[in-house]
Amino acid sequence: MPVLKLHAIEEEYKDLIVCMRTHKKCNRDPYFRKIKKEWTYYNSAYKDIDERKVVEVVNKSVSTSLTYSIKISEYDSIINKINFLKEHEKKVAYKQRRAFLKEYSSMKDYLFYNMVLLIIVSFIFISLIIYSIIKKDNQLKILTKKYKMDSITDSMTKLYNRMYFDKIFDNMPFISNANNWKTAFVMFDIDFFKQYNDTYGHDMGDVTLKAVASNLKTYFNKEYEYVFRLGGEEFGVILFDIDEDILKECLKDVNKNIESLNIEHKNSKISQVVTISIGAVIYEPNSYISCNKLYKIADECLYKSKENGRNQFTIHNEGE
Known part of the structure:
Protein backbone atom coordinates (compact mmCIF):
# COMPACT_ATOMS: atom_id res chain seq x y z
CA MET A 1 0.00 0.00 0.00
CA PHE A 100 7.47 -12.11 9.79
CA LEU A 101 8.50 -15.38 8.16
CA LYS A 102 11.05 -15.96 10.91
CA GLU A 103 8.49 -15.19 13.59
CA TYR A 104 5.93 -17.30 11.75
CA SER A 105 8.37 -20.19 11.62
CA SER A 106 9.11 -19.80 15.33
CA MET A 107 5.41 -19.63 16.07
CA LYS A 108 4.81 -22.78 14.01
CA ASP A 109 7.52 -24.57 15.98
CA TYR A 110 6.08 -23.25 19.23
CA LEU A 111 2.58 -24.38 18.28
CA PHE A 112 3.87 -27.71 17.04
CA TYR A 113 5.74 -28.50 20.25
CA ASN A 114 2.84 -27.29 22.36
CA MET A 115 0.49 -29.43 20.32
CA VAL A 116 2.78 -32.41 20.82
CA LEU A 117 2.92 -31.68 24.54
CA LEU A 118 -0.85 -31.29 24.66
CA ILE A 119 -1.30 -34.60 22.86
CA ILE A 120 1.12 -36.32 25.26
CA VAL A 121 -0.59 -34.83 28.33
CA SER A 122 -4.01 -35.68 26.91
CA PHE A 123 -2.85 -39.21 26.16
CA ILE A 124 -1.55 -39.62 29.71
CA PHE A 125 -4.72 -38.13 31.16
CA ILE A 126 -6.97 -40.29 29.01
CA SER A 127 -4.83 -43.33 29.80
CA LEU A 128 -5.24 -42.67 33.51
CA ILE A 129 -8.98 -42.32 33.09
CA ILE A 130 -9.20 -45.51 31.09
CA TYR A 131 -6.96 -47.27 33.61
CA SER A 132 -9.13 -46.11 36.49
CA ILE A 133 -12.26 -47.23 34.65
CA ILE A 134 -11.04 -50.68 33.70
CA LYS A 135 -9.14 -51.26 36.92
CA LYS A 136 -10.87 -53.84 39.00
CA ASP A 137 -12.34 -52.16 42.01
CA ASN A 138 -12.68 -54.23 45.11
CA GLN A 139 -16.07 -55.50 46.09
CA LEU A 140 -16.27 -53.35 49.21
CA LYS A 141 -16.42 -50.11 47.24
CA ILE A 142 -18.99 -51.56 44.90
CA LEU A 143 -21.17 -52.53 47.82
CA THR A 144 -20.70 -49.19 49.55
CA LYS A 145 -21.72 -47.23 46.47
CA LYS A 146 -24.69 -49.50 45.81
CA TYR A 147 -26.64 -48.45 48.86
CA LYS A 148 -27.46 -44.93 49.86
CA MET A 149 -26.33 -43.78 53.27
CA ASP A 150 -29.83 -42.94 54.45
CA SER A 151 -30.97 -46.52 53.87
CA ILE A 152 -27.97 -48.21 55.49
CA THR A 153 -27.53 -46.09 58.61
CA ASP A 154 -29.04 -46.61 62.03
CA SER A 155 -30.97 -43.42 62.78
CA MET A 156 -30.01 -43.22 66.47
CA THR A 157 -26.35 -44.25 66.61
CA LYS A 158 -25.42 -43.21 63.01
CA LEU A 159 -23.65 -46.54 62.58
CA TYR A 160 -24.36 -48.87 59.70
CA ASN A 161 -27.62 -50.69 60.31
CA ARG A 162 -28.45 -54.40 60.42
CA MET A 163 -29.57 -54.46 56.78
CA TYR A 164 -26.21 -53.17 55.60
CA PHE A 165 -24.43 -55.55 57.97
CA ASP A 166 -26.20 -58.47 56.27
CA LYS A 167 -24.99 -57.25 52.87
CA ILE A 168 -21.36 -56.87 53.95
CA PHE A 169 -21.31 -59.97 56.18
CA ASP A 170 -22.79 -62.22 53.47
CA ASN A 171 -20.03 -61.11 51.11
CA MET A 172 -17.25 -61.18 53.71
CA PRO A 173 -15.86 -64.66 52.82
CA PHE A 174 -16.00 -63.87 49.10
CA ILE A 175 -14.13 -60.58 49.58
CA SER A 176 -11.56 -62.22 51.86
CA ASN A 177 -10.95 -65.04 49.40
CA ALA A 178 -10.69 -62.71 46.42
CA ASN A 179 -8.10 -60.50 48.14
CA ASN A 180 -6.41 -63.21 50.23
CA TRP A 181 -7.20 -61.26 53.40
CA LYS A 182 -7.70 -62.44 56.95
CA THR A 183 -10.94 -60.93 58.17
CA ALA A 184 -12.33 -60.47 61.66
CA PHE A 185 -15.95 -60.30 62.73
CA VAL A 186 -16.35 -58.84 66.23
CA MET A 187 -19.48 -58.66 68.40
CA PHE A 188 -19.83 -56.17 71.27
CA ASP A 189 -22.45 -56.23 73.99
CA ILE A 190 -22.86 -53.61 76.74
CA ASP A 191 -22.66 -55.37 80.10
CA PHE A 192 -25.86 -55.49 82.15
CA PHE A 193 -27.60 -53.01 79.85
CA LYS A 194 -31.09 -54.14 80.94
CA GLN A 195 -30.21 -53.23 84.52
CA TYR A 196 -28.85 -49.90 83.24
CA ASN A 197 -32.16 -49.07 81.56
CA ASP A 198 -34.09 -50.18 84.63
CA THR A 199 -31.93 -47.93 86.82
CA TYR A 200 -31.49 -44.80 84.66
CA GLY A 201 -34.36 -45.03 82.20
CA HIS A 202 -34.49 -45.61 78.46
CA ASP A 203 -33.61 -42.02 77.60
CA MET A 204 -30.30 -42.33 79.41
CA GLY A 205 -29.97 -45.78 77.84
CA ASP A 206 -30.16 -44.16 74.40
CA VAL A 207 -27.53 -41.61 75.43
CA THR A 208 -25.22 -44.43 76.51
CA LEU A 209 -25.80 -46.34 73.27
CA LYS A 210 -24.85 -43.23 71.30
CA ALA A 211 -21.72 -42.70 73.41
CA VAL A 212 -20.56 -46.30 72.95
CA ALA A 213 -21.40 -46.20 69.23
CA SER A 214 -19.48 -42.96 68.76
CA ASN A 215 -16.46 -44.42 70.56
CA LEU A 216 -16.47 -47.52 68.33
CA LYS A 217 -16.94 -45.45 65.18
CA THR A 218 -14.07 -43.14 66.12
CA TYR A 219 -11.75 -46.03 66.89
CA PHE A 220 -12.57 -48.16 63.84
CA ASN A 221 -12.39 -45.39 61.27
CA LYS A 222 -9.83 -46.71 58.78
CA GLU A 223 -10.36 -48.12 55.33
CA TYR A 224 -11.88 -51.63 55.32
CA GLU A 225 -13.26 -51.14 58.87
CA TYR A 226 -17.07 -51.24 59.24
CA VAL A 227 -19.02 -50.62 62.44
CA PHE A 228 -22.68 -51.72 62.78
CA ARG A 229 -25.49 -51.64 65.27
CA LEU A 230 -26.78 -55.20 65.23
CA GLY A 231 -29.72 -54.48 67.51
CA GLY A 232 -30.45 -53.26 71.02
CA GLU A 233 -27.18 -52.88 72.92
CA GLU A 234 -25.30 -55.15 70.54
CA PHE A 235 -22.75 -53.86 68.01
CA GLY A 236 -20.65 -55.51 65.34
CA VAL A 237 -17.42 -54.68 63.53
CA ILE A 238 -15.99 -56.25 60.39
CA LEU A 239 -12.27 -55.72 59.90
CA PHE A 240 -10.75 -56.73 56.57
CA ASP A 241 -7.04 -57.42 56.11
CA ILE A 242 -6.11 -57.87 59.78
CA ASP A 243 -4.14 -60.42 61.83
CA GLU A 244 -4.74 -61.79 65.30
CA ASP A 245 -2.05 -59.80 67.12
CA ILE A 246 -3.39 -56.49 65.83
CA LEU A 247 -6.93 -57.57 66.61
CA LYS A 248 -6.00 -58.36 70.23
CA GLU A 249 -4.49 -54.90 70.68
CA CYS A 250 -7.59 -53.31 69.17
CA LEU A 251 -9.97 -55.16 71.45
CA LYS A 252 -7.85 -54.36 74.52
CA ASP A 253 -8.12 -50.70 73.53
CA VAL A 254 -11.88 -50.95 73.10
CA ASN A 255 -12.37 -52.42 76.57
CA LYS A 256 -10.27 -49.61 78.06
CA ASN A 257 -11.90 -46.90 75.95
CA ILE A 258 -15.47 -47.84 76.91
CA GLU A 259 -14.50 -48.05 80.58
CA SER A 260 -12.75 -44.67 80.32
CA LEU A 261 -16.02 -43.05 79.22
CA ASN A 262 -16.87 -43.19 82.96
CA ILE A 263 -20.59 -43.65 82.37
CA GLU A 264 -22.02 -44.46 85.78
CA HIS A 265 -23.59 -47.92 86.14
CA LYS A 266 -24.10 -48.53 89.86
CA ASN A 267 -26.10 -51.73 89.32
CA SER A 268 -23.42 -53.41 87.20
CA LYS A 269 -22.11 -56.54 88.88
CA ILE A 270 -18.54 -56.01 87.72
CA SER A 271 -17.91 -52.25 87.73
CA GLN A 272 -19.28 -48.87 88.74
CA VAL A 273 -19.16 -47.72 85.12
CA VAL A 274 -20.43 -49.03 81.79
CA THR A 275 -18.28 -51.82 80.31
CA ILE A 276 -18.46 -53.99 77.23
CA SER A 277 -17.94 -57.68 76.48
CA ILE A 278 -16.47 -58.82 73.17
CA GLY A 279 -16.45 -61.97 71.05
CA ALA A 280 -14.51 -62.27 67.80
CA VAL A 281 -13.81 -64.75 65.04
CA ILE A 282 -11.03 -64.55 62.45
CA TYR A 283 -11.84 -65.89 59.00
CA GLU A 284 -8.87 -67.33 57.11
CA PRO A 285 -9.05 -66.85 53.32
CA ASN A 286 -10.24 -69.88 51.39
CA SER A 287 -11.32 -71.70 54.52
CA TYR A 288 -14.90 -71.62 53.18
CA ILE A 289 -16.68 -71.38 56.52
CA SER A 290 -20.29 -70.32 56.10
CA CYS A 291 -21.46 -66.92 57.31
CA ASN A 292 -23.98 -68.52 59.66
CA LYS A 293 -21.23 -70.55 61.32
CA LEU A 294 -18.96 -67.48 61.61
CA TYR A 295 -21.76 -65.54 63.29
CA LYS A 296 -22.44 -68.43 65.66
CA ILE A 297 -18.74 -68.71 66.58
CA ALA A 298 -18.49 -64.98 67.31
CA ASP A 299 -21.64 -65.19 69.42
CA GLU A 300 -20.19 -68.14 71.36
CA CYS A 301 -16.98 -66.16 71.97
CA LEU A 302 -19.10 -63.26 73.25
CA TYR A 303 -20.87 -65.67 75.59
CA LYS A 304 -17.49 -66.96 76.89
CA SER A 305 -16.39 -63.39 77.62
CA LYS A 306 -19.54 -62.90 79.65
CA GLU A 307 -19.09 -66.25 81.45
CA ASN A 308 -15.51 -65.39 82.31
CA GLY A 309 -16.45 -62.15 84.06
CA ARG A 310 -17.33 -59.69 81.27
CA ASN A 311 -15.43 -56.51 80.31
CA GLN A 312 -13.05 -58.66 78.22
CA PHE A 313 -12.71 -60.26 74.81
CA THR A 314 -12.48 -63.79 73.41
CA ILE A 315 -11.08 -64.54 69.94
CA HIS A 316 -11.48 -67.66 67.84
CA ASN A 317 -9.26 -68.15 64.78
CA GLU A 318 -10.84 -70.42 62.16
CA GLY A 319 -7.40 -71.13 60.74
CA GLU A 320 -6.18 -72.75 63.94
Whole structure:
Protein backbone atom coordinates (compact mmCIF):
# COMPACT_ATOMS: atom_id res chain seq x y z
CA MET A 1 0.00 0.00 0.00
CA PRO A 2 2.77 2.60 0.79
CA VAL A 3 4.47 1.82 -2.52
CA LEU A 4 1.18 2.19 -4.42
CA LYS A 5 0.60 5.59 -2.82
CA LEU A 6 4.12 6.71 -3.71
CA HIS A 7 3.65 5.44 -7.25
CA ALA A 8 0.41 7.44 -7.54
CA ILE A 9 2.23 10.56 -6.27
CA GLU A 10 5.04 9.99 -8.77
CA GLU A 11 2.55 9.73 -11.62
CA GLU A 12 0.87 12.95 -10.55
CA TYR A 13 4.24 14.74 -10.56
CA LYS A 14 4.99 13.37 -14.02
CA ASP A 15 1.57 14.48 -15.29
CA LEU A 16 2.20 17.88 -13.72
CA ILE A 17 5.56 18.16 -15.53
CA VAL A 18 3.90 17.26 -18.84
CA CYS A 19 1.21 19.86 -18.21
CA MET A 20 3.79 22.53 -17.43
CA ARG A 21 5.80 21.72 -20.53
CA THR A 22 2.81 21.70 -22.87
CA HIS A 23 0.86 24.59 -21.40
CA LYS A 24 2.27 27.94 -20.51
CA LYS A 25 -0.52 28.52 -18.03
CA CYS A 26 -0.84 25.04 -16.59
CA ASN A 27 -3.39 24.82 -13.78
CA ARG A 28 -1.43 23.03 -11.06
CA ASP A 29 -4.15 23.03 -8.42
CA PRO A 30 -5.79 19.72 -9.40
CA TYR A 31 -2.39 18.02 -9.33
CA PHE A 32 -1.52 19.66 -6.01
CA ARG A 33 -4.77 18.44 -4.46
CA LYS A 34 -4.22 14.87 -5.60
CA ILE A 35 -0.56 14.89 -4.54
CA LYS A 36 -1.43 16.39 -1.15
CA LYS A 37 -4.20 13.84 -0.62
CA GLU A 38 -2.03 10.86 -1.49
CA TRP A 39 0.98 12.18 0.43
CA THR A 40 -1.09 12.95 3.53
CA TYR A 41 -2.38 9.37 3.50
CA TYR A 42 1.12 7.99 3.07
CA ASN A 43 2.71 10.32 5.62
CA SER A 44 0.09 9.67 8.30
CA ALA A 45 0.54 5.89 8.10
CA TYR A 46 2.50 4.21 10.91
CA LYS A 47 6.27 4.32 10.59
CA ASP A 48 8.98 3.47 13.05
CA ILE A 49 11.56 6.01 14.19
CA ASP A 50 14.09 5.28 11.42
CA GLU A 51 11.45 5.37 8.69
CA ARG A 52 10.04 8.60 10.06
CA LYS A 53 13.44 10.28 9.77
CA VAL A 54 13.67 9.32 6.09
CA VAL A 55 10.11 10.40 5.33
CA GLU A 56 10.51 13.78 7.09
CA VAL A 57 13.27 14.77 4.68
CA VAL A 58 11.05 14.08 1.66
CA ASN A 59 8.02 15.58 3.40
CA LYS A 60 9.67 19.02 3.41
CA SER A 61 10.34 18.79 -0.34
CA VAL A 62 6.78 17.66 -1.08
CA SER A 63 5.31 20.47 1.00
CA THR A 64 7.50 23.00 -0.81
CA SER A 65 6.57 21.54 -4.20
CA LEU A 66 2.90 22.33 -3.75
CA THR A 67 3.40 25.97 -4.72
CA TYR A 68 3.64 27.84 -7.95
CA SER A 69 7.21 28.94 -7.19
CA ILE A 70 8.70 25.52 -8.00
CA LYS A 71 10.36 24.97 -11.36
CA ILE A 72 10.07 21.86 -13.50
CA SER A 73 13.64 20.79 -12.73
CA GLU A 74 12.82 20.74 -9.02
CA TYR A 75 9.92 18.39 -9.67
CA ASP A 76 12.37 15.96 -11.25
CA SER A 77 14.38 16.07 -8.03
CA ILE A 78 11.27 15.35 -6.00
CA ILE A 79 10.41 12.44 -8.27
CA ASN A 80 13.87 11.03 -7.56
CA LYS A 81 13.19 11.35 -3.85
CA ILE A 82 9.84 9.66 -4.30
CA ASN A 83 11.60 6.83 -6.14
CA PHE A 84 14.11 6.68 -3.31
CA LEU A 85 11.20 6.29 -0.86
CA LYS A 86 9.71 3.55 -3.03
CA GLU A 87 12.95 1.61 -2.92
CA HIS A 88 13.23 2.26 0.80
CA GLU A 89 9.68 0.99 1.35
CA LYS A 90 10.48 -2.14 -0.66
CA LYS A 91 13.56 -2.80 1.48
CA VAL A 92 11.58 -2.23 4.66
CA ALA A 93 8.82 -4.49 3.39
CA TYR A 94 11.40 -7.15 2.53
CA LYS A 95 12.93 -6.96 6.01
CA GLN A 96 9.50 -7.05 7.61
CA ARG A 97 8.55 -10.01 5.48
CA ARG A 98 11.70 -11.86 6.50
CA ALA A 99 11.08 -10.98 10.14
CA PHE A 100 7.47 -12.11 9.79
CA LEU A 101 8.50 -15.38 8.16
CA LYS A 102 11.05 -15.96 10.91
CA GLU A 103 8.49 -15.19 13.59
CA TYR A 104 5.93 -17.30 11.75
CA SER A 105 8.37 -20.19 11.62
CA SER A 106 9.11 -19.80 15.33
CA MET A 107 5.41 -19.63 16.07
CA LYS A 108 4.81 -22.78 14.01
CA ASP A 109 7.52 -24.57 15.98
CA TYR A 110 6.08 -23.25 19.23
CA LEU A 111 2.58 -24.38 18.28
CA PHE A 112 3.87 -27.71 17.04
CA TYR A 113 5.74 -28.50 20.25
CA ASN A 114 2.84 -27.29 22.36
CA MET A 115 0.49 -29.43 20.32
CA VAL A 116 2.78 -32.41 20.82
CA LEU A 117 2.92 -31.68 24.54
CA LEU A 118 -0.85 -31.29 24.66
CA ILE A 119 -1.30 -34.60 22.86
CA ILE A 120 1.12 -36.32 25.26
CA VAL A 121 -0.59 -34.83 28.33
CA SER A 122 -4.01 -35.68 26.91
CA PHE A 123 -2.85 -39.21 26.16
CA ILE A 124 -1.55 -39.62 29.71
CA PHE A 125 -4.72 -38.13 31.16
CA ILE A 126 -6.97 -40.29 29.01
CA SER A 127 -4.83 -43.33 29.80
CA LEU A 128 -5.24 -42.67 33.51
CA ILE A 129 -8.98 -42.32 33.09
CA ILE A 130 -9.20 -45.51 31.09
CA TYR A 131 -6.96 -47.27 33.61
CA SER A 132 -9.13 -46.11 36.49
CA ILE A 133 -12.26 -47.23 34.65
CA ILE A 134 -11.04 -50.68 33.70
CA LYS A 135 -9.14 -51.26 36.92
CA LYS A 136 -10.87 -53.84 39.00
CA ASP A 137 -12.34 -52.16 42.01
CA ASN A 138 -12.68 -54.23 45.11
CA GLN A 139 -16.07 -55.50 46.09
CA LEU A 140 -16.27 -53.35 49.21
CA LYS A 141 -16.42 -50.11 47.24
CA ILE A 142 -18.99 -51.56 44.90
CA LEU A 143 -21.17 -52.53 47.82
CA THR A 144 -20.70 -49.19 49.55
CA LYS A 145 -21.72 -47.23 46.47
CA LYS A 146 -24.69 -49.50 45.81
CA TYR A 147 -26.64 -48.45 48.86
CA LYS A 148 -27.46 -44.93 49.86
CA MET A 149 -26.33 -43.78 53.27
CA ASP A 150 -29.83 -42.94 54.45
CA SER A 151 -30.97 -46.52 53.87
CA ILE A 152 -27.97 -48.21 55.49
CA THR A 153 -27.53 -46.09 58.61
CA ASP A 154 -29.04 -46.61 62.03
CA SER A 155 -30.97 -43.42 62.78
CA MET A 156 -30.01 -43.22 66.47
CA THR A 157 -26.35 -44.25 66.61
CA LYS A 158 -25.42 -43.21 63.01
CA LEU A 159 -23.65 -46.54 62.58
CA TYR A 160 -24.36 -48.87 59.70
CA ASN A 161 -27.62 -50.69 60.31
CA ARG A 162 -28.45 -54.40 60.42
CA MET A 163 -29.57 -54.46 56.78
CA TYR A 164 -26.21 -53.17 55.60
CA PHE A 165 -24.43 -55.55 57.97
CA ASP A 166 -26.20 -58.47 56.27
CA LYS A 167 -24.99 -57.25 52.87
CA ILE A 168 -21.36 -56.87 53.95
CA PHE A 169 -21.31 -59.97 56.18
CA ASP A 170 -22.79 -62.22 53.47
CA ASN A 171 -20.03 -61.11 51.11
CA MET A 172 -17.25 -61.18 53.71
CA PRO A 173 -15.86 -64.66 52.82
CA PHE A 174 -16.00 -63.87 49.10
CA ILE A 175 -14.13 -60.58 49.58
CA SER A 176 -11.56 -62.22 51.86
CA ASN A 177 -10.95 -65.04 49.40
CA ALA A 178 -10.69 -62.71 46.42
CA ASN A 179 -8.10 -60.50 48.14
CA ASN A 180 -6.41 -63.21 50.23
CA TRP A 181 -7.20 -61.26 53.40
CA LYS A 182 -7.70 -62.44 56.95
CA THR A 183 -10.94 -60.93 58.17
CA ALA A 184 -12.33 -60.47 61.66
CA PHE A 185 -15.95 -60.30 62.73
CA VAL A 186 -16.35 -58.84 66.23
CA MET A 187 -19.48 -58.66 68.40
CA PHE A 188 -19.83 -56.17 71.27
CA ASP A 189 -22.45 -56.23 73.99
CA ILE A 190 -22.86 -53.61 76.74
CA ASP A 191 -22.66 -55.37 80.10
CA PHE A 192 -25.86 -55.49 82.15
CA PHE A 193 -27.60 -53.01 79.85
CA LYS A 194 -31.09 -54.14 80.94
CA GLN A 195 -30.21 -53.23 84.52
CA TYR A 196 -28.85 -49.90 83.24
CA ASN A 197 -32.16 -49.07 81.56
CA ASP A 198 -34.09 -50.18 84.63
CA THR A 199 -31.93 -47.93 86.82
CA TYR A 200 -31.49 -44.80 84.66
CA GLY A 201 -34.36 -45.03 82.20
CA HIS A 202 -34.49 -45.61 78.46
CA ASP A 203 -33.61 -42.02 77.60
CA MET A 204 -30.30 -42.33 79.41
CA GLY A 205 -29.97 -45.78 77.84
CA ASP A 206 -30.16 -44.16 74.40
CA VAL A 207 -27.53 -41.61 75.43
CA THR A 208 -25.22 -44.43 76.51
CA LEU A 209 -25.80 -46.34 73.27
CA LYS A 210 -24.85 -43.23 71.30
CA ALA A 211 -21.72 -42.70 73.41
CA VAL A 212 -20.56 -46.30 72.95
CA ALA A 213 -21.40 -46.20 69.23
CA SER A 214 -19.48 -42.96 68.76
CA ASN A 215 -16.46 -44.42 70.56
CA LEU A 216 -16.47 -47.52 68.33
CA LYS A 217 -16.94 -45.45 65.18
CA THR A 218 -14.07 -43.14 66.12
CA TYR A 219 -11.75 -46.03 66.89
CA PHE A 220 -12.57 -48.16 63.84
CA ASN A 221 -12.39 -45.39 61.27
CA LYS A 222 -9.83 -46.71 58.78
CA GLU A 223 -10.36 -48.12 55.33
CA TYR A 224 -11.88 -51.63 55.32
CA GLU A 225 -13.26 -51.14 58.87
CA TYR A 226 -17.07 -51.24 59.24
CA VAL A 227 -19.02 -50.62 62.44
CA PHE A 228 -22.68 -51.72 62.78
CA ARG A 229 -25.49 -51.64 65.27
CA LEU A 230 -26.78 -55.20 65.23
CA GLY A 231 -29.72 -54.48 67.51
CA GLY A 232 -30.45 -53.26 71.02
CA GLU A 233 -27.18 -52.88 72.92
CA GLU A 234 -25.30 -55.15 70.54
CA PHE A 235 -22.75 -53.86 68.01
CA GLY A 236 -20.65 -55.51 65.34
CA VAL A 237 -17.42 -54.68 63.53
CA ILE A 238 -15.99 -56.25 60.39
CA LEU A 239 -12.27 -55.72 59.90
CA PHE A 240 -10.75 -56.73 56.57
CA ASP A 241 -7.04 -57.42 56.11
CA ILE A 242 -6.11 -57.87 59.78
CA ASP A 243 -4.14 -60.42 61.83
CA GLU A 244 -4.74 -61.79 65.30
CA ASP A 245 -2.05 -59.80 67.12
CA ILE A 246 -3.39 -56.49 65.83
CA LEU A 247 -6.93 -57.57 66.61
CA LYS A 248 -6.00 -58.36 70.23
CA GLU A 249 -4.49 -54.90 70.68
CA CYS A 250 -7.59 -53.31 69.17
CA LEU A 251 -9.97 -55.16 71.45
CA LYS A 252 -7.85 -54.36 74.52
CA ASP A 253 -8.12 -50.70 73.53
CA VAL A 254 -11.88 -50.95 73.10
CA ASN A 255 -12.37 -52.42 76.57
CA LYS A 256 -10.27 -49.61 78.06
CA ASN A 257 -11.90 -46.90 75.95
CA ILE A 258 -15.47 -47.84 76.91
CA GLU A 259 -14.50 -48.05 80.58
CA SER A 260 -12.75 -44.67 80.32
CA LEU A 261 -16.02 -43.05 79.22
CA ASN A 262 -16.87 -43.19 82.96
CA ILE A 263 -20.59 -43.65 82.37
CA GLU A 264 -22.02 -44.46 85.78
CA HIS A 265 -23.59 -47.92 86.14
CA LYS A 266 -24.10 -48.53 89.86
CA ASN A 267 -26.10 -51.73 89.32
CA SER A 268 -23.42 -53.41 87.20
CA LYS A 269 -22.11 -56.54 88.88
CA ILE A 270 -18.54 -56.01 87.72
CA SER A 271 -17.91 -52.25 87.73
CA GLN A 272 -19.28 -48.87 88.74
CA VAL A 273 -19.16 -47.72 85.12
CA VAL A 274 -20.43 -49.03 81.79
CA THR A 275 -18.28 -51.82 80.31
CA ILE A 276 -18.46 -53.99 77.23
CA SER A 277 -17.94 -57.68 76.48
CA ILE A 278 -16.47 -58.82 73.17
CA GLY A 279 -16.45 -61.97 71.05
CA ALA A 280 -14.51 -62.27 67.80
CA VAL A 281 -13.81 -64.75 65.04
CA ILE A 282 -11.03 -64.55 62.45
CA TYR A 283 -11.84 -65.89 59.00
CA GLU A 284 -8.87 -67.33 57.11
CA PRO A 285 -9.05 -66.85 53.32
CA ASN A 286 -10.24 -69.88 51.39
CA SER A 287 -11.32 -71.70 54.52
CA TYR A 288 -14.90 -71.62 53.18
CA ILE A 289 -16.68 -71.38 56.52
CA SER A 290 -20.29 -70.32 56.10
CA CYS A 291 -21.46 -66.92 57.31
CA ASN A 292 -23.98 -68.52 59.66
CA LYS A 293 -21.23 -70.55 61.32
CA LEU A 294 -18.96 -67.48 61.61
CA TYR A 295 -21.76 -65.54 63.29
CA LYS A 296 -22.44 -68.43 65.66
CA ILE A 297 -18.74 -68.71 66.58
CA ALA A 298 -18.49 -64.98 67.31
CA ASP A 299 -21.64 -65.19 69.42
CA GLU A 300 -20.19 -68.14 71.36
CA CYS A 301 -16.98 -66.16 71.97
CA LEU A 302 -19.10 -63.26 73.25
CA TYR A 303 -20.87 -65.67 75.59
CA LYS A 304 -17.49 -66.96 76.89
CA SER A 305 -16.39 -63.39 77.62
CA LYS A 306 -19.54 -62.90 79.65
CA GLU A 307 -19.09 -66.25 81.45
CA ASN A 308 -15.51 -65.39 82.31
CA GLY A 309 -16.45 -62.15 84.06
CA ARG A 310 -17.33 -59.69 81.27
CA ASN A 311 -15.43 -56.51 80.31
CA GLN A 312 -13.05 -58.66 78.22
CA PHE A 313 -12.71 -60.26 74.81
CA THR A 314 -12.48 -63.79 73.41
CA ILE A 315 -11.08 -64.54 69.94
CA HIS A 316 -11.48 -67.66 67.84
CA ASN A 317 -9.26 -68.15 64.78
CA GLU A 318 -10.84 -70.42 62.16
CA GLY A 319 -7.40 -71.13 60.74
CA GLU A 320 -6.18 -72.75 63.94
